[in-house]
Amino acid sequence: MNFTLKILGTASALPISDRNPSAQVLDVRGRLLLIDCGEGTQVRLRQMGLSFIKIEAIFISHLHGDHLFGIFGLLSTMALLGRTGKLEIFAPRAFSSVLKFFMSWFGEGVKYPIEHHSLDCKEPVEIFSMKNLTVQAFPLNHKVDCYGFLFKETMPQLNVKKWKIEQYGLGVAQIASAKRGEDITLSDGELIPNAELTYLPYEPRSYAYCSDTAPFEELPLWVKGVDLLYHEATYPQEMTPQASARFHSTTIQAAQCAKDAGVKKLVIGHYSSKYPDLSLFLNEARSIFPDTVLSKDRDVIDIPIKKYE
């Protein structure tokens, strides 16, 4: 039942010794979703013991090299490993040209279908679903066509309280009805509201990925209340003009978004290579949003399940 973020790379455009460019894996109960694919992603997957075959879909935020250049090696390696299952890639429209280039020059051994779904939206839209999970894309505010992603566990089926079953002598059909969220009418005509009978077995978890972007008004609304928000923080506050000119965010802006959105936890990354020491980044972000953590390459951030009963 895990819902775990695995950090593969935390650099921005210029990688440094211990920071690969952007890539993450969201592990949802053992099924892997790759988010961005900077150069070196495949070796990081190996280093973190993540199976290439279990990657079901890839989400590419935008077509800058530091979010993309690992895709060629990864697709090649999947072919060499004998993948046959379809791979879905969600990426901006122009990715079709990248894929065409790859397939025409390096696609000879690729025996698995690759399906590119073009991202093109002005507000959040659902782009993918699998058991227990849906994914939305939403536009970000960057120099080029760029999207964020919201990964949400679907609402689980309601559980019926055992002692209520006994109290009212509920039958199989009534229990099924209650699990669907319906109120129950007893044989004597009494109406029992669903809320009295049932409870959520667990709270659905959510993760939002926002890289690369300058701040904009709608973003906190679109990621409202998520359990974990990844927001790029390319620069510390002293570089606010540069961040603005390059359509990136500072620590303060990332933290303000987390605060405005009322998220539970913020993780920042995509650091400028000029800052080998990141304590400034952490201190600044925490001054606005205390529950902030720095991402480091190879970090594992688990979102534990909250079970009820």
Place this chain on the structure above:
Amino acid sequence: MNFTLKILGTASALPISDRNPSAQVLDVRGRLLLIDCGEGTQVRLRQMGLSFIKIEAIFISHLHGDHLFGIFGLLSTMALLGRTGKLEIFAPRAFSSVLKFFMSWFGEGVKYPIEHHSLDCKEPVEIFSMKNLTVQAFPLNHKVDCYGFLFKETMPQLNVKKWKIEQYGLGVAQIASAKRGEDITLSDGELIPNAELTYLPYEPRSYAYCSDTAPFEELPLWVKGVDLLYHEATYPQEMTPQASARFHSTTIQAAQCAKDAGVKKLVIGHYSSKYPDLSLFLNEARSIFPDTVLSKDRDVIDIPIKKYE
């Protein structure tokens, strides 16, 4: 006066945790030549403290991804670092399409000239020279158009023995003439052969790179007597049929080439991912050619200068 090989990657098609795909740097007195450019090359350059700006030329053996997919990130990073100096890339003809793809989608910030020289030869030809060094390309025996490279220090100018200058009372013009390798006629008509007057200040050093290739007859002749030979050894002997089918070499075949060529030292690499432990590779190669070493990612192999006088 260093002449030093720096190993950036030693994996074959499937990289593993501690082995990047193929890339090397030959450091010739501080000027850097990059040989192949597998994914992750730019981070390895950082890890090994190698300057991106000092790379004067790139030599790509063939257009398989594990020798190439780092080029996109490297060219982008050179642009971000503000490179202005021309970059020469020696690669098979089809590289022009790869470069065209890169420039059309990711070349916006590339302000330095990139010159692609197409490799196309049936026997060794000189393709590049700089102060103190020439580079030859020669064809290898692989599935696709593939080339090896021979890096040779140029012959240094002869030194004239000081005590011979005194003995014969040589003047400036005579010394210059002797340095050019000419015999000297003294004022009394006596002819002094050049060999009596001069000596080589140092022995020119040489390095040959051979990846990927199946064995073939001419190869030992083309790399004859080099100080250091890198020869791929994708497989141990037990995989000889697979090596042959895939146009690769085994440990034994790499070592036999070194032996037939009479090289001074052999370094092997491009290991199959099936073998995390490489002691078998070393033992097999040494059974044929004792002066063999394994390459490991981040290894530095210096070829010391041999000075005379």
